[in-house]
Amino acid sequence: MSFLSCVWRQPRRLPLPSILCALVSAPSMAQSTGPSAETELSTVEVVGRSETGTYHADEVAGAKTDMPLRELPQSVRVVTRQAMDDLGATKLNDVLDYVSGVTRMNNFGGLWDNIAIRGLPGHENTGMSTLVNGFSANRGYNAPRDLAGVERIEFLKGTAAALYGSSEPGGTLNVVSKRPLWQAANTVEAYAGSFGRMRSSLDSTGPIGENFAYRLNVAVENADGFRDYVSSERRVLAPAFTWRLGRDAALEYAGEFVRQATPLDRGVVAVGNRLGAIPRTRFLGEPADGDVTIENQRHQFILSNEWSSGWRSRLGLSYLDTSLSGLNSQASGAVRADGSLSRQLYLRDYNSHDTALQAELQGNVRIGTVENELLFGLESFRFTMDSLALSANPTAAQPYAINIYHPVYGQPRPRLGPNTDNVERQRNTAFYVQDAIKLAADWRLIVGVRADNYRQSLMNYRTGKLAQQEPTSTSPRAGLSWLPSPEWTVYANAGRSFRPNVGSDIAGIAFSPETSRALELGTKWESIDRRLGATAALFDITKRNVLTADPLNTGYSVAAGEVRSRGIEMDFSGQLTRHWRLSANLMLDDVEITRDNTLQVGGRLLNAPKVIGSVLALYEDGLANGQRYGIGGGVTHVGERLGQARTRAEANAGTPAFELPSYTTAKLVGYWRYSPTLRFTLDIDNLFDTTYYPSSYSRVWVTPGTPRSLTLGLQAKF
Template identity: 45%
Template sequence: MHPTRTYPPRLRRARPAIASASLAALLELAASAAWAAEATPATDKPSAETTLPAVQVVGRRQSGEYNGRESDGATKTDTPVIEVPQAVRVVTRQLVDDLGAQRVDDVLDYVAGVSRQNNFGGTWDNIALRGFAGHEDRTMSLLRNGMPSNRGFNAPRDTANLERIEFLKGTMGALYGSSEPGGTVNLVTKQPRFTAGHSVEAYYGSHDYKRLALDSTGPLNGSTDEPATLAYRLNVSAEDKDSFRDHVHSRRTLVAPSLAWRLGADTRLRYDGEWLRQEAPLDRGVPVINGQLGTVPNSRFYGEPGDGDITIDNQTHQLFLDHALSPDWELRAGLQHKRGTLAGRATETHQYGPGTLGCATSMDTRDWMCRRVRDRDFASQETSLQLEAYGRLQTGPIKHDLLIGAEAARFEQDRTLLDHAGGLRDAVGISVSNPVYGQIAVPALSPQLTDWNGTLKDRQQALYVQDQLAWGDWRLLAGLRHDRAESRYTSRIDGSTAEQDPSATSPRLGLTWLLQPHLSVYASVGRSFRAQTELDASGRMFEPQIGTAKELGLKWESADGRLGGTAALFDIAKRHVPQYDPNTDTYAELDRVRNKGLELELTGQVAPGWRVALAYAYLDADPSLTQFARHTGSAFVVHEHSLADGGLLGLGGGVTHVGARSGEDPFAAPPQLPAYTVAKLTAYWRVNTKMRISLDVDNLFDKTYYTSAYNRVWVMPGSPRHVTLGAQYKF
C-alpha cells in the first residue's frame, strides 16, 4: 500500500483564474527565484544535468515541461491527472513555445484523437474530438477558464495570452452541460504575477508574415514595507500576412488585459479581458474537378477580391471571486460577458449539379463554377454566471472532495444574411481554368433563408454536484448535472417562430485504481447533451443530442513527474444527430451514431535535455460521420544543449501523419481526401538571459495535402513550406 494524497491545511488552488494567499506566495517566491537564476552570471551556471526548470514569468520558455500533471478543467479541483478517470491531455506552454504555435489550431496535430473540421473559410476554430464535432455553423465545445466560450461567432483563438490548453476527452456533460461526448477543450489564460517581468517578440516569415507580441506583468502597488495587493498582466499581439492563396490577406489584433487583487487574507478577485479582431476574406478553398483533386492550383482563389474582408470582433470579460470560509471550504463565483460580430460580403462557390438551389450548370461538362453573393451581418452576446462551493471532508476512512454548483446563462443572437432572389445564377459564376475577377454585376440581395434571418434567444439554468472519494488505492468520481434551457427563434422574413424548452440530466461515474504511486488504471461512463437550434423541414427545432461515453484506460508517469503517458479505449454513441441534405436544403436526423477507438500518448522529458510529445489514435468512426481518418499519429522531439558561454541551443523536429478521409458532406459525394505526412523543423538560440532567436520551418518537404473538405467545391489545401524567423527579448 502506498500513502494516499495528503491535503494542505487550507485550500489555495481552485481554478486557473483564482489565486489564493499561500499559492500566491509560492508563485511569487518561484518567480523571484527564476528571475534571480536568469540574472546569474554564466560562469556560475550549473551544468545541464543539474539545472532545474525555472518558473518563468514571461517570454519563451527553455527547459520547461511537456507533461501536464494537473488540469483545472477536468474536475474543477486540484486532483492530479493520474487520478482522473478519463484521458486528459494538457498542452503546456513549453510545448506551445517549442512548436512556435500562434493559434490553437497549430497544436492540434500533436494531440491524439483530434481532427480538423469545417472552419467557415478560416473565420473560426472548429475541431472534433474522437470523431464528434459541434454543429458545422456553431463550432466545437470550448471553455475559457472553465466558462462556456463557444457560442456566437469567434475568430480563431490566439495563443499569446494562453498558459496552456487542456483537451478533456470523453463526456464532460456532468460538469459543463451542453457539450460533445467526444470531449471539450479548456483554454487557460496567463495570470498576473506579483513579480515584474516583460518581453517583446517579433516574427517575419514566408508570404510576408509579420507579427509583434508583448507580454508584461507585475505589481501595481506595494513597497518595501507593504506587500503588493494588486497585479496586472497585459498581452498584446498584432499580425499581418499574405497567404499562399491568391488574393487572401489577413490582419489580426489581440489585446488581453488582466488584473488580480488580494482583497484580504482569504479573498481573491481577478478580472480577465480579451479583445480580438480579425479581418480576412472568406476563403472556401479549391474545387474537385471531374472527381480529381489537384486539377487546379492550390493557390487559386474563386471568390471576388473586390468583396473586401469578413471582419470578426470579439470581446470577452471574465470576473472571478474566491473566498475561503475555512481551511477546508471555499466559495467561488465566476461572471462572464461575451460579445461578437461577424460582418462582410463574399462571393462564394457553391456545389454544382441538377437540383442544387437553382444551379443547373455542372463543372463536369463545361469550364464554369457556380457562385453566389452573400452579405452577412451577425451579432451575438452572452452573459453567464457560475456559483460554487468546494470543500474537503472525511467520513470514516473515506476522504471527499465535494463540489456543488449552479449556473445560469443568457444568449442572444441576431442574424441577417442577404442572398440572391432565386438562388444561384450563372451570371456570378467564374471560369475554373482562367478566373477573371471584377466582371460580375452584383445582383440585388435580400433575405432569402428563414433560418438565417432572425433572432435567437436562449436561457439556460443548471445545478450540479460532484464528489471525489479517496480511500487507500481507490478513487471514485461521481457527478450529476441537471440542465434546463429555453430557446426561441423568430424569423425576420415571415415572423414565424420555433421554440423548445428541453431539459436533461447528465450523470458521470469513474473509478481509478492506483496500482503504484505513478501507475493507475481507470474506467468511466457518462452522458452528455447538447441543445439544438437547427430547424427541420417543418420549421421545428430538433431534439437535444444525447451522448453516452464509455472509457477504459491506463496512466503512467515517471517518479519525477517529467514524463507521462496514457492509453485509452473508448466507445461513444450519440442520438438525434442532424445531417444536412443539399438536395433539399434541409436537415435530416440520424437516429444513432457510434464511434470506437484507441488513443496512445507519451509526453515529457525522456533524458536530460530531451523532450518528446508522441501521439497515436485509431478511430472506428460511424459510416455516416465522414472526414475522420482511421489512423493518425505524430511525434515531436526537441534537444537542448548548453553552450560554453552560458547560452543555450535547441534543435528539434516533428512529423504528423493523417490517414485518408472522405469529405464531410456525404450528399455531395466528395472524393476521398488522401493521407498525408508532413514534417516540421524548429531551432532556437538563447544568446543570453534576455535574448533568444528562433527558426521554424513548417511542411519542411513542401508536401501537397488537404486538411478538410466540406463538399466538392470547398476543399481546404494545406499550406506549402513556411519559414518563420523570430526574436524574443526580455527586460
C-alpha cells in the same frame, strides 16, 4: 446595428446587455485561492518563451478537482506553454496535430476554429464545446484562437456534461489564460516569415503596490498569405489583474479584445473526385469583396474566498460579445465541363451576446476513513444571436460564374435579396455536484451529475415563425481509478451528455436535443519525478437524435440520426533526459453512421480519419560561453478522410466517394539563446512542401494546406 441591419430589417426589440464587470468563475483560477497563491506564482517563469522543459502536466483546472491528473479517471491531454513555444505556435490550429484524436472540421473559410475530438463534430459551423477558463467560448462568432494570452490548453477527452452541460461526448477543450505574477517581468517578441507574415507581441506583468498585480498581452499580426488575394490582419489585447481584498479573498480579471479581418476563403475545388486540378494558391472568390471582419470582446472576473483550510468559494460572471460582418463570393454547385463554377454572393451581419454566471462552493469532508472533495455549483447563462444575411444565387440570366482554370475577376455583382433574418435566444439554469472520493490508498472515485433547464427560441423574421422548446437534461458520470503502484493507474468511466438542436421540423416543432453515451477504459503512467507521462484509452461513444433529412418533406430535417465512434488513442509526453524532450500520439478510430434517412448507413463521418498521429522531439544543450541552443522536429500523419457527405443513393449506385488523400508533413524547430535576455528562433513548417488538404465541406469547398513556410523570431526580456 450596422447599415445592413438598419436598412433591411423591420424594427424590433433586441436585448442589449450592458455589463461592466462581474465575478467570473474561471477554472484557470480555480486552484488559486487568492493571496495564498503569491508564493507559487513568484517562482514560476512563464513570461516569454520558456525553457522549463515541461511537456507533461500533473493537474488540470477543467476537471474542477484538486485530484492529481494521474489519479483522475479520465484521459486528458494538456498542451503546456513549453510545447506551444517549441512548436512556434501562435494559434490554436498550430497545436492540434500534437494531441491524439483531434481532427479539423469546416472552419468557415478560416474565420473560426472548428475541431472534433474522437471524430465526433458538434455544430457544423462552431464545432465541439470550447471553453475559456471554464466558460463557453464558441457560442456566437469567434475568431481563431490566438495564443498570445494563453498559458495552457486542456483537452478533456470524453463527456464533460456533468460539469459543463451542453457539450460533445468526444471531448471538451479548455483554454487557460495567463495570470498576473507578483514579480516584474517583461518580454517583447518579433517574427518575420514566408508569405509576408509579420508579428509582434508584448507580455508584461508585475505588482502595483502590495495588493495588486497586472498582466498585459498584446499581439499584432499581418500576413499576405499563400492564397491569391487573401491577406489577413489580427489585433489582440488581453489584460488581466489580481487584486487581494484581504488575507483570504481576491478578485481576478481576465479580458480579451480581438479583431481579425480577412476575406472569407472557401478554398479550392475538386473536379469530379480529383484534387489538384488547379493550384493550391488559386482564389475563386472576388478580390473586390474585401474582408470579413470578426470582433470579439470578453470579460471574466472571479471573486474567490477561502473560508477555512478545507472550504473555499468562487463567484463569477462572464460576458462575451461577438460580431461578424462582410461580403463574400463563394462556390455554389459542381464544376462544369468547361471549367465554369457558379457562385453565390453573401452579405452577412451577425452579432451575439453571451452572459454567464457561476457560483461554486468546494471543500473537503472526511467520513470515517473516506476522504471526500465536494463541489457544488450553480450556473446560468443568457445568450442571444442575431443573424442577418442577404444573398444572390446564380441564375441563367446572371450566372455569376468563374472559370477555375482561367479566372476573370471583377464581374458585375448580382442584386442581393433576403436570405437569413432570425434571432436565437438561449436561457439556461443548471445545478451540478461532484464528489472526488479517496476510497483507499490505491482507489479513487469521481461521481457527478448536472441538471440543466433550457429555454430556447428561434424567431424567423422572414417567415414569421417562432420555434420554442424547453428541454431539460440530467447528465451523470462516474469514474473509478486503481493505483497499483506509484507510477501506474488503471481507470474506467461512463457518462451521458446532450446538446440542444437549433431549429424546428416542417410542423414548427423544435428538434429534440442530441443525447450521447460514452464509455472509456484506460491506463496511465507517470514517472516518479513527474516529468514524463503517458495515457492509453479505449472508447465507445454513441450519439443519437442527430439531425437528418426529412424523407417526406424536402428541405426539412428531423432528429432521427445516430452515429458511433470506437477506437484507441495513446499520448506520451515529457522530459526523456536532460537533453531530450518528446511528445507523441496516435489514434485509431472507427466513426460510422449507424442510422440516417439519406446518408449512407455504415459510412464514415466527414473529415474523420481512421488513423492520425504525430511525434515532436527537441534536443537542447549549452555552450561553454553560457549560451544555449535547441534543435528538433516533428512529423504528422493523417489518414484518408471523407471529403463530402455520401448519400445512401450514391452508395447504392456505386458512385465513388469523394475522399481527401492521406498526408504526412514534417517541421523543423530551433533556437539560440544568445544571452539570458535575448533569444533567436527558427521554425520551418511543411519542410518538404507537401501538397495536402486538412479538411473540406464538399467538393467545391476544400481547404488546402500551407506550403513550406519559414519563420524567424527574436524574443527579448527586460
